[in-house]
Amino acid sequence: MPATETIIRNARLNEAEQISRMTDAYAGKGIMLKRPVESIIEHIRNFFVAEYQGQLIGCCAVAFYSVKLAEIRSLAVVDEFRGRGIGSLLVRKAESVLTEEGVKEVFVLTLSPGFFDKMGYKQIEKEYFPQKIWRDCTNCPKLMACDEIAMVRTLNH
Ligand SMILES: CC(C)(COP(=O)(O)OP(=O)(O)OC[C@H]1O[C@@H](n2cnc3c(N)ncnc32)[C@H](O)[C@@H]1OP(=O)(O)O)[C@@H](O)C(=O)NCCC(=O)NCCS
Structure with missing residues (x-):
């Protein structure tokens, strides 16, 4: 399955x-x-999906924290399509859309640092993003x- 046959597009409400x-x-793992379905519906305009032969095989979302700072989140590729x-x-x-919006820095919180390292991201202290901690982390059971x-990665303009 070449990645070239996969379409990356905005997600639809349904x-x-x-x-x-x-x-x-x-x-679950x-x-x-x-990510509850209600939250996905609320933020559907910020979601992208990967579609291959009519099937959704991946997704990700962006979240904005300021005019310069955004997060990529909810990134998942269906297991059998990983590594392609x-x-x-x-x-x-997601980065190209953020760049168009004028965002300068994009961050992720991840348990897959190896993947983001390959994508040009550099590890940083979580406290560098007080906005994130204030908005999401306070309600997280793992706090x-x-x-x-x-x-984090700096976007080129
Ligand atoms: C992490 C994830 C999104 C990567 O998607 P993917 O389609 O499998 O990744 P790609 O095929 O585009 O990989 C790009 C490169 O990163 C490498 N890579 C992928 N996952 C990796 C990992 N966990 N650790 C180290 N390197 C990894 C690939 O080998 C590839 O390297 P190459 O360019 O030298 O061949 C996917 O594995 C996934 O859904 N994981 C479970 C959910 C998750 O961890 N999401 C991230 C939450 S922020």
């Missing part, structure tokens, strides 16, 4: 359930945070034992 299933598959360049396509699509790694 795909929220499918997106939720893709992220839940990894949330503790690799990602669970789909995750890279999703991240690059005091957070095992996610913060990584």
